[in-house]
Amino acid sequence: MSFLTKFTYAAAVASAVAGVFGCAKPDIEGPELQDLYGPFEVLEGLAADRTSVDFSAGERVGFSAKLSIRTDWRLEIIGLESGARKVIEGRERDINATVAEWDGTITFAPLFGAEPCATRLTFVDYPDTLWGDTVEVLGVREAPEVALVLSDFENAAQPVSAFTEPVSTNLRATGTYYQNLFTSPPTFATVEPAQGAGFWVMSANHTPANIFICGAAIDAGSATTGSAAYLDLGTLNPEHVYFNALVYGFGDGNSRLQVGLKEDDNLDGTYDRFTEGAYNAEVAIDWVGWKVVSIRADAFLRSTIGGYGNNDATGRQDLDRILQVELLLLAKEQTTGFVGHGLDFLNFTVYAPWQP
């Protein structure tokens, strides 16, 4: 038998053996469809693994519930005295402490106090609401550190430059602030500061032609903490730096916040929009109340607005050359009516987002 014939037979046998063994695979790949698309039932209600918690001692609360299918769920913890809210979202069938653990942080300001907190579980695709155990907070969490506070809007002397369309409101508010936010009912809205006594508010009734409504800018040299000409964030790595803010949403659904980091690339003390970089990030504001917003610095993209940051002299994001932070109120395209947002406690953190 020739070499060629031997090899041919060997190849045929090997292929047949591989085919036979390759065919028998009883496993299912991926999650079971019945867990995703089957009938929705609550198999076990919402429960907490403790009735009281001392966050100052590092304790945490785990929550559990069992559902018949995987679906998008939303766990809310609501301070019954403060009104603070923590929101945890997920998509599991077995909800447990691994995916639903509360460490005392907030999603919506104000901060939690020593108070009883109600808990509830809702679902994106189903109308059910599960109310769980009330959890008593015995000790509150320590305030997290921040690398730099750009503004807490408490110091009336801090210079904040505002630029605006004529019809908009764009100013510092102190204390309980009443403003004629709506031209049709409701005629007044009450916005309380997220912390302290002051915050910044921008709002307007706009036409479809308006996308940019108004803006404010704070120089690095006039930041609440720090007075250097450039923001001192302690690192140049954009993956380690977070811009954080408490942002008030009015529930209009059309408002957007744009945060811009303007760089002085040639270190001459000024920002030249034709030659120096500007990096922007945008957040659609679709909530009501004060929400903690964190944006990692590498999510800021180089501005593509004509003649504005297009030509970054260094060609990269320079966190050590940020001369000014700009905050804009934008309206969603082709919308009309009220848009607005409130801003408080603008800060930067390093390594982790700010979680009050």
Next chain:
Amino acid sequence: MAVCACGIAACAAGQTQVPKVSFTGAGRFLLQHDALGGSLAEGDTVTPGRVMSGAAVFDFGVIARPDASTEVVAVTRVTSSLDGFWGQGVGFGVRELYARGLIRGVVRYRMGDLDLRLTPMTLANDNVDLGGVHPEMVRVWSDWIDYDRFYRGGMWRQQGIDADAVLAVRPFDEVAVRGILAKNRGTDYFFTPDRLLGAWEAVGTRDSLRIGYRGVSLFDVASTAQFSEAAGTTTVHTLDGKGPLAGGWSWSAEAGVSRRSYEGISGAPEPELAEVGELWTRRRGGAGSWGFGVRHVASGFRSPGAQSRRTDFGASAAVWPFVTNREVVRMLTPADLLQDPGVYRAAIAPGLQSYSPIYQAVAPYGAATPNRQTLTTTYSRGTVTVEAALAREAVGEGIAERRRMASLQATGSHTVPASGKPLRIDGLLRAERTARPGLSDLGPGFDGIGEVDWACGRAELGLQWEPEPDAALHAAVLAVAARGTDYLAERDVYDRIVDFRRFETTYTAWLATAGAMYRFTPSSRLNVQYRMQWVDDAEAPGTFAWSQWSFLYTLYF
């Protein structure tokens, strides 16, 4: 052991005739006028209804031969966009740069830009979405995309070094060995490490028997990023062969394994081995050529070089990327896939990329599509080729029942009369069907869950009449249709299926085009075309009509 070499030796052999410097290149000048229509355009006050655009793109290449065994190729590209904005319409860059040659007449090498292809299971770049033999009028566009994206011959463009030699090793007549190292991704020096592509092969031949071993590895070099220890590696090893059988039949086969592993990443899956195997028998004869093939690709089989997809269905279209006053992202249509190089990828990716079942659901990752067991038969005679396949999944996705699939593709062309003023007819027909029973046996609440009933197809017909040797009139029609329900897998960064998205749609796209071509010289020609496309997509907020006049001057030299 004797050593011999081939390839550029031809250059050395004819050294007295080959000039020191020669020139090559290609170019096109395109002017097009697009008009938007359909119900999507009604009430749209944001999107411009008519757009005129164009560009001149010319590639100028220099081939320098400093000595008889060395060749340097440098191609620069000059572009000038007719709708340039603030001077950005003019571009100048290096499109290709490589050197190749022979070392002591033994080892052939190429360094710089490489064009790579090995086997269908290890390294290949086939057009699985709109592949096949297109009518001439459609090929005007698809040929340019193949050229522009370096896809010609099903190649992947990489950068690195490629070396090979031919050895005389018993019992073979000769053994060709080859090694490739290419840089797939560059480091950012902090968190993203370099990613390299290594490939190697040894192919022995004796008489009409060929036996090969191929290996391809896509791997991260963690130490190239200062703050990261994370690295992933996917390696494929295959053995392949090809030889004669009795009665005019021949066989070919390829079988192997892939291994995926991750280091320095908490929560990453354990290393996974997965198998692949394919066996073909073919017979050539006067009554046509037959082929029968069986293929098994395990669900965990990963071969980045063979499974990376060239079409990026997430890319923005060059013309009207957004439509309606709500600025809805416009899904890519057949016209985009035929005309827009920007919707095609240039790089090999480590994971499975998303696909559109509207174009291809049976084998969206080509022959190496994972989780498939396929029986294929082909028949070809003259210019007619028919391929039919029955396939099923190796394991069920989300359900024990496995999808069963069938596909049929026929292509052909005919010229009447053979001389004089020939009329050439080109045609392509492709149809696919996928089905799977659902979970109804679990109870009434599960009726229809998991049930798959998906069909898609494509038809192309082209006419080309040449009243004069250098002039032709063209007309072509292309239709793409799909309907039904399927569950599309959503995967995590490790390629594990983590969810399924129920996808139910009806889709119809018609593209009709007519025009004329005049060939100035054998290397240059002008095409004038009018093209109309209608798309009715249940996923879109309305019907989309797109008409276009285009003037295209093409030059290859």
